[in-house]
Amino acid sequence: MKTILFSPWTKRTLFALCLIPALLLVWRGLMGNLSANPIEFIEHKTGDWALRFLLITLAVTPLRKIFEQPLLTRFRRMLGLFAFFYVCVHLLTYLTFDQMFSLSGIYADVLKRPYITVGTAGFLMLLPLAITSTAAMVRRLGPKRWQLLHRLIYFCALAGVIHYYWLVKSDVREPLMYFGILTLLMLFRFRMWLQKGVKNKPQPASVSV
Amino acid sequence: MLIRKPADLRYSDVTPKDTYLNRRRFLAAGSAGIVGAWALPTPAHATMKLNNVAKSGYKVDEKITPFEDITTYNNYYEFGTDKGDPSHYANTLRPSPWQVQVGGLVNKPKTFDLDSVMKIAPLEERIYRHRCVEAWSIVVPWIGFPLAALLKEVEPNNKAKYVAFQTLYDPKQMPLGNRAGIELPYVEGLRMDEAMHPLSLLAVGLYGQTLPNQNGAPIRLVIPWKYGFKSIKSIVKITLTDKQPPTTWNIANAHEYGFYSNVNPAVDHPRWSQATERRLGELFKRKTLMFNGYPEVASLYTGMDLRKNY
Numbered sequence: 001m002k003t004i005l006f007s008p009w010t011k012r013t014l015f016a017l018c019l020i021p022a023l024l025l026v027w028r029g030l031m032g033n034l035s036a037n038p039i040e041f042i043e044h045k046t047g048d049w050a051l052r053f054l055l056i057t058l059a060v061t062p063l064r065k066i067f068e069q070p071l072l073t074r075f076r077r078m079l080g081l082f083a084f085f086y087v088c089v090h091l092l093t094y095l096t097f098d099q100m101f102s103l104s105g106i107y108a109d110v111l112k113r114p115y116i117t118v119g120t121a122g123f124l125m126l127l128p129l130a131i132t133s134t135a136a137m138v139r140r141l142g143p144k145r146w147q148l149l150h151r152l153i154y155f156c157a158l159a160g161v162i163h164y165y166w167l168v169k170s171d172v173r174e175p176l177m178y179f180g181i182l183t184l185l186m187l188f189r190f191r192m193w194l195q196k197g198v199k200n201k202p203q204p205a206s207v208s209v
Numbered sequence: 210m211l212i213r214k215p216a217d218l219r220y221s222d223v224t225p226k227d228t229y230l231n232r233r234r235f236l237a238a239g240s241a242g243i244v245g246a247w248a249l250p251t252p253a254h255a256t257m258k259l260n261n262v263a264k265s266g267y268k269v270d271e272k273i274t275p276f277e278d279i280t281t282y283n284n285y286y287e288f289g290t291d292k293g294d295p296s297h298y299a300n301t302l303r304p305s306p307w308q309v310q311v312g313g314l315v316n317k318p319k320t321f322d323l324d325s326v327m328k329i330a331p332l333e334e335r336i337y338r339h340r341c342v343e344a345w346s347i348v349v350p351w352i353g354f355p356l357a358a359l360l361k362e363v364e365p366n367n368k369a370k371y372v373a374f375q376t377l378y379d380p381k382q383m384p385l386g387n388r389a390g391i392e393l394p395y396v397e398g399l400r401m402d403e404a405m406h407p408l409s410l411l412a413v414g415l416y417g418q419t420l421p422n423q424n425g426a427p428i429r430l431v432i433p434w435k436y437g438f439k440s441i442k443s444i445v446k447i448t449l450t451d452k453q454p455p456t457t458w459n460i461a462n463a464h465e466y467g468f469y470s471n472v473n474p475a476v477d478h479p480r481w482s483q484a485t486e487r488r489l490g491e492l493f494k495r496k497t498l499m500f501n502g503y504p505e506v507a508s509l510y511t512g513m514d515l516r517k518n519y
Contacts, residue, residue, distance in 0.1 A: 035293060036277070037282060040345070114480070170286070170461055171389070
């Protein structure tokens with residue numbers, strides 16, 4: 001198991017797998033198979049995958065603990081950056097084709113539409129995480145501060161789920177499913193935190209005679 | 210001079226299109242090869258060519274949306290909530306035999322079968338803009354006749370102020386209905402003067418043929434100056450009432466969907482803008498027109514606050 005996780009090929013394979021949704025979109029585009037509303041199709045697909053990658057990234061730590069495979073952390077940054085990649089395509093499609101880069105239109109949307117507001121907030125929180133994802137940045141910030149900063153991903157994922165929930169007209173099953181997954185991942189962390197708290201609590205000094 | 214004769218064809222007389230549809234499917238599957246044959250929408254129900262259809266003056270000088278787009282991208286929640294779903298799942302709908310029960314505050318309540326529906330008035334083709342509340346739009350060559358013609362047949366009495374419509378809800382034909390997230394059967398309504406307006410159309414076809422199931426076979430309403438959800442599909446019941454009837458999306462979310470739901474670029478949906486729309490087939494959004502570009506209906510709403518009566 002350890003050798004598999006260490007192998008550079010595992011990482012390369014995972015990279016290729018993460019690219020599949022994007023390649024599929026390009027392929028469908030070339031085949032003229034992006035539905036009758038291609039822009040919306042691209043927005044929805046990249047939005048779906050951005051949210052999924054955020055949740056996959058958040059699943060790394062629980063999986064690592066459950067299966068006692070610390071090496072899984074090797075893939076976390078890449079998964080997070082793929083979330084950022086899909087968010088960027090999602091956002092750029094909106095800015096280009098929905099808003100034609102009209103600043104007033106974007107400004108009005110961000111202020112007036114809660115689902116755009118929360119989506120924008122999610123992106124703005126994800127941006128510093130992508131920027132500080134390099135090893136050099138970890139060193140520069142120091143691991144404690146870096147980790148604290150990167151807790152922002154919890155709020156990015158929550159923003160993503162709410163963004164989706166507020167967009168749906170009536171069938172909220174899918175956004176609720178994502179919310180359920182996020183809740184599970186967060187409960188796991190909460191439990192870890194509780195256990196850690198118990199461990200770190202100073203034991204009452206026993207007086208021995 | 211054009212003399213209008215009532216269409217003398219019966220619903221059962223029109224030419225079946227199965228043969229040519231099968232050929233087209235075969236060709237499409239062949240050309241798509243192994244790539245995406247599975248993704249091709251299968252025709253939900255073989256439509257039939259409609260003959261004796263007069264062209265009408267109701268048309269717009271805009272590019273008509275391709276048949277493929279009109280029939281594979283639309284909302285019909287009884288067949289799934291994704292816009293590609295109806296074209297895949299509406300094949301379980303049986304549009305024939307069909308009955309439309311018309312009653313309520315009328316002198317002559319009547320139940321129409323499809324053959325008698327087709328005889329109410331001459332069929333005409335009308336090219337209308339169709340604007341969804343979700344900010345996408347299409348241009349459709351509908352075939353139908355004025356709603357007013359049907360209402361005249363049943364003679365509404367003077368207490369009738371509104372017209373209520375109801376879609377079929379048969380869980381056997383619509384197994385996905387329980388996941389729609391909206392109350393079914395789907396219901397809609399119009400004020401009497403809106404219903405009598407010459408633009409209000411009962412459609413039985415599009416693109417020269419009977420309606421595909423996913424587009425509301427066999428008979429649906431088309432109100433071009435209102436958001437698409439007002440144009441109720443697969444109608445089984447029409448009732449004239451003295452009270453404003455409940456409407457499905459208003460029941461689902463009164464804050465977002467009003468009874469009137471006129472296309473209005475100045476009044477946004479609480480969650481998104483209605484100022485622009487994406488015409489299917491166009492890359493960038495275009496400006497939405499007041500009353501969807503049908504200013505002749507403005508007089509119906511004189512003195513009304515359209516911000517309040519959204």
